[in-house]
Amino acid sequence: MTDHKNKNPFIKYFRQDRLPTIFCSGCGIGITVNSFLKGFESTDLDFDSLALVSGIGCSSRVPGYIKCDSLHTSHGRALSFATGLKVGNPDLNVVVFTGDGDAASIGGNHLIHAARRNINLIVICINNSIYGMTGGQISPTSPKGSLATTAPYGSIDTPFNLIDLVTAAGASYVSRWTTAHPLQLSRSIKTAFNNKGFSFVEVVSQCPTYYGRRNNLKTPIAMIKMFKENTVNKKKADTLSDDELLGKIIVGEFVNKQRYEFSEQIEELTYKKTEKKPIRKSAY
């Protein structure tokens, strides 16, 4: 069908019969996927060992487009399925693509407990501050005062700070970047792949269709400019007061601290009780 040959460096990882993607023009999910693939390329891992898991939402369509083992599960339960996958076969590199509604609202419980267990997963949370797929309702991470279909006078709630939530629950690697920082994001994903434990990477992304249009940021360019102007690195943010940080997005690496990992402990326990190594079923 395509007579024009696409030589983009990331296109070889995609299921090309599904392209072009369903995402709106200027959606941040594509940028996150590019950064993820660049970060993955810079590690020495085998592409066949990668398994992507997702729940429901715009961001959860990603595993359907990438040519590796993928699992599209029920709403908010991606982390439960991923935990099962990782414990069943610890050789897999399990990555969970999730949105802000999927991770913080419907699957909030699973998020904190996966972080508490410190299971060796990577969670990439594409936070676009709105429920994009269902028509632009307020999500748990919508900033105070932002407009949406369910908040015509502006949101009155204080948003969730996912970084603080996951840090408090005990994740061993936590970082936050925006779609205006693709290189830092890919480096952060590389660190997450090398980290043994629960890694949480939050990507503040744009939804020009539902968030931007209602909040005076009509084009994807306006949203990317807003990210560039309103981000403060963590090192600088530590020296600023709360009033100065109002409305700013703090980016950077928040936690990088190793501790006991869940799937390894399960293996040790099995060996101790049965004196046999646990059976691993792998397709490769």
Add this chain to the structure above:
Amino acid sequence: MIEINPEFCKGCYICIEICPKSVYAISEKSNKKNINLPAPLNEKDCIKCHLCELECPDQAIYVEDKND
């Protein structure tokens, strides 16, 4: 050489904003979706940083390292 796939481009123009050397501009050429495609009009200024490849949400851009 810079190639833009007309079938994949959705016309978000992030490439125009993100390029540090202002290589891209909106052209007269349009694709099937009636979107005016961006074009590398100042291609001689390109420093091959590959940022546009990374920031294109629809995997439509390819930047060749060698100059012809």
